[in-house]
Amino acid sequence: MKKIKIGWLGVGVMGSSMAMHFLNAGYPLSVYSRTRSKADALEERGAQWKENPALVAEDSDVIFSMLGYPNDVESVLLGENGVVEGIEPGSMMIDMTTSSPELAARIEFKMIEKKARSMDAPVSGGDRGARDASLAIMCGGDRKSFDQVLPLLQVLGKEIAWFGPAGSGQQAKMANQILIASTMVGTVEALLYGERANLDLEQLIEVLSKGAAGCWSLVNLAPRMLKEDWQPGFYIKHFIKDMKIALEDAARMSVGLPGLELAAQFYEKAKIQGLEEKGTQALLQVLRSMNQK
Numbered sequence: 001m002k003k004i005k006i007g008w009l010g011v012g013v014m015g016s017s018m019a020m021h022f023l024n025a026g027y028p029l030s031v032y033s034r035t036r037s038k039a040d041a042l043e044e045r046g047a048q049w050k051e052n053p054a055l056v057a058e059d060s061d062v063i064f065s066m067l068g069y070p071n072d073v074e075s076v077l078l079g080e081n082g083v084v085e086g087i088e089p090g091s092m093m094i095d096m097t098t099s100s101p102e103l104a105a106r107i108e109f110k111m112i113e114k115k116a117r118s119m120d121a122p123v124s125g126g127d128r129g130a131r132d133a134s135l136a137i138m139c140g141g142d143r144k145s146f147d148q149v150l151p152l153l154q155v156l157g158k159e160i161a162w163f164g165p166a167g168s169g170q171q172a173k174m175a176n177q178i179l180i181a182s183t184m185v186g187t188v189e190a191l192l193y194g195e196r197a198n199l200d201l202e203q204l205i206e207v208l209s210k211g212a213a214g215c216w217s218l219v220n221l222a223p224r225m226l227k228e229d230w231q232p233g234f235y236i237k238h239f240i241k242d243m244k245i246a247l248e249d250a251a252r253m254s255v256g257l258p259g260l261e262l263a264a265q266f267y268e269k270a271k272i273q274g275l276e277e278k279g280t281q282a283l284l285q286v287l288r289s290m291n292q293k
Helices: 015-024 036-044 053-058 070-078 101-113 126-132 143-153 168-196 201-208 216-226 236-252 258-272 280-290
Strands: 006-009 029-032 062-065 092-095 117-120 135-141 157-164
Touching: 006 015, 006 053, 015 029, 015 036, 015 126, 029 036, 029 053, 053 062, 062 070, 070 092, 070 101, 092 101, 092 143, 101 117, 101 135, 101 168, 117 143, 117 168, 126 135, 135 143, 135 168, 143 157, 157 168, 168 201, 168 216, 168 236, 168 258, 168 280, 201 216, 216 280, 236 258, 236 280, 258 280
Parallel strands: 006 029, 006 062, 062 092, 092 117, 135 157
Antiparallel strands: 117 135
């Protein structure tokens, strides 16, 4: 049986690991990134470099994108030399970027005009989830299309769910980000409190993670904080983008999210302090600066 040809757009902190899983699984892979050197490891493993997204789409049955911002998604998928210019009838476009629900619906409309299909499938799990192929994947789009590509999504993640029509995956991811925004604030406040109380922080993390306070941020990011490791599993700048999308979509539905608004102010302080290129765990640095003796 003919092997499905995969296209991959965007090889940043998470995208490079995710694309590699397809190569490891034996799928032919075409790749494009704004910075070619980021695709070196993929090319060394056999991926074919393409000069623009349209050429990736022309040579792929299923195209994945993992980009930074909604304007990147719009440009790469719908702009000049974008996916929409090269996608073949019957092919599938899966955007895994955390982006806006409105844009996801617009992408679907444009792909249908080309007799192709699309799905929004943002992920949660950070760089570790990408490396371990243990991501949670939240999908929106046609249910039949979801069922058809599920085996490909299982190459990348463990918890995979379909939530409804185009944009629903993005809205599920917004719910995820709303929850994480506040739990990250709670995590750094708990650690700073424990630090000032002269508690054994490694022991504190171990005990708290087994009780009612246990959460992903505490288990996965708190240990990085103890090591002063601020490298991004997920960029602060991208989380600020996500919170803005969530607040805008909530406002569209006339839903007030005061907790998220407060958390967003905290992340904005990180940006002001020049930490936007760091991982979200760098919020501990912000809190420390706010509590200097």
